[in-house]
Amino acid sequence: MSTHAAGTITMKSWEETTWEGKAHQEVSGAKRTTGTMVGEYHGELEGTGETRFVMTYISDTDCYSVGYEVVSGVLGGKSGTFVLQHVGRFRDGTVSGGFTVVPESGTEGLVGLSGSGGIVWAEGEAGKYTLDYVISE
Structure with missing residues (x-):
């Protein structure tokens, strides 16, 4: 049986550049970028x-994204790290997407x-x- 977790995430930093190395705001319209976010x-x-990402x-105002996130913290009273694989979209000022825990990525109490789960971010x-999860022993 899975446990349902929910909460908020706040952005601490965001860096994004085009594949050519320009700041993403310098290029209008269709483009490809890479980014790093700390939340x-x-x-x-x-x-x-x-x-x-x-x-x-x-x-x-419209993009698709994929990414991997290394999360370090406490989930369900257990400490450790794990990796999330994200697929999402930014459209009309809102990010929406889903993620899965990468199999076998949990450490310490999160093995x-x-x-x-999913994320919505205006x-x-x-x-x-939200995250529905199981920690198997």
């Missing part, structure tokens, strides 16, 4: 995550962690996440 989780998950912009606000 802080609050709620059932308390910790920090560092994500590396690859994004394809269709326009300045055996599996699960999936520009200028804290993001909201």
Whole structure:
């Protein structure tokens, strides 16, 4: 039986450049970029995550992204790290997407962690996440 976790995430830093090395704001319209984000989780998950993204912009306000995030913190009272694989979209000022826990990525008290969830994040606000997970012994 899985446990349902929910909470918020706030952005601590964001860096994004085009594949050619320009600041992403310098290039309008369709483009390919890479980015790094550091976020802080609050709620059932308390910790920090560092994500590396690859994004394809269709326009300045619409893009698709994939990424991997290393999360370090406490989930369900157990400490450790784990990796999330993200697939998402930014459209009309809101990020929405899903993620899965990378199999066998949990460490310390989070060894055996599996699960999936989602995130919705409107520009200028804290993001909201959900995670349904199991920690197998």
